[in-house]
Amino acid sequence: MSDQTYLTLDKLTLAYGRTPAVKDLDLAIRKGELLALLGPSGCGKTTTMRAIAGLMSVGGGRITLDGRDITKLAANKREIGLVFQSYALFPHLTVFDNVAFGLKLQGMRGDELRRTVEGGLKTVGLLEFAGRKTPDLSGGQQQRVALARSLVMQPKVLMLDEPLSNLDARLRLEMRTELQRVQKESGVTMIFVTHDQIEALALADRIVVMRGGAIEQIGTPEEIYNHPVSSFVADFVGFENIFPLKDGRLVAGNTAIDVSGTVPDAGGLAWRPRAVPLGSGPLTGLVRGVSFAGNSREYVIEAPFGMVKAEVDAAAPVHSIGSEVRFDLPVAGAAVLHRFG
């Protein structure tokens, strides 16, 4: 992956008629990067991809690819591949002919065509299925045909919109690894949409968290996972104890809570259940739920200010349901949120 920006969105604004969908979106993607777009339904992920692919007109702003302004360039001249959730393979054609389709349209024939298609099928591990009709393939295999069909076109950018969402859990995991391998081997710049934070964290070089047509945070998986900038992102990546800060104190409902450590000047603090120590500390609550989770035990604690979730080693002494327990919300173990809400 190079350090230079390859695809740039500059104050991109998109709308469906009078309904705004994306506003002033700035994004710089490096060559060879695998970028994940993460965010709730309706936040503008597909719309952004459609605009990059040239499938919708731009209301404002600019798209540049490889040093060239492509904002107004026709879709078929952009050298951008887009794979949708329903991969729209041709059911009457063989795997080979599905992959060959776009190349033939470009005028490729004979040996070159055969070699290119076979190369693509090899990359996705489907060479022995070349002669099969696509309806006779599994969901994961069909997915790989769609991937090969896009890859052989050698797009400058390959975009995948929820490519794994209609696969079962096991196949999904397999395809996830496959996608990562194909991307690293081919070096193609890839943008993929997912609503699954675990998938985004596992696959991407960087994650873009979108909210309401704008970017809430961009960062590496580690940054997003450990340092969410807002309660919105924290919630999205599994922080279960999220509180606003006011006048140097933590606030929950109508109560101000004392936490241990120096309280930073920030919008809020968030703790994963793992970061909440049980058995000692300045706070007390009643155990309302205990569940065994193999290596750990998960507790739901009812405190005067609300529910707190804690997770401790399974080997630690058990606090039974209904008992009073001391706990802490240590600032040292919290993610500091710049924004709350």
Ligand SMILES: Nc1ncnc2c1ncn2[C@@H]1O[C@H](COP(=O)(O)OP(=O)(O)OP(=O)(O)O)[C@@H](O)[C@H]1O
């Ligand atoms: N064809 C359309 N006509 C009008 N509004 C649309 C159209 N397509 C999408 N929208 C609106 O634009 C906004 C962004 O939609 P978009 O499809 O980009 O969301 P998304 O992030 O891809 O969501 P999902 O995760 O559900 O696929 C939404 O408010 C949506 O209702």
Ligand SMILES: [Mg+2]
């Ligand atoms: Mg979508």
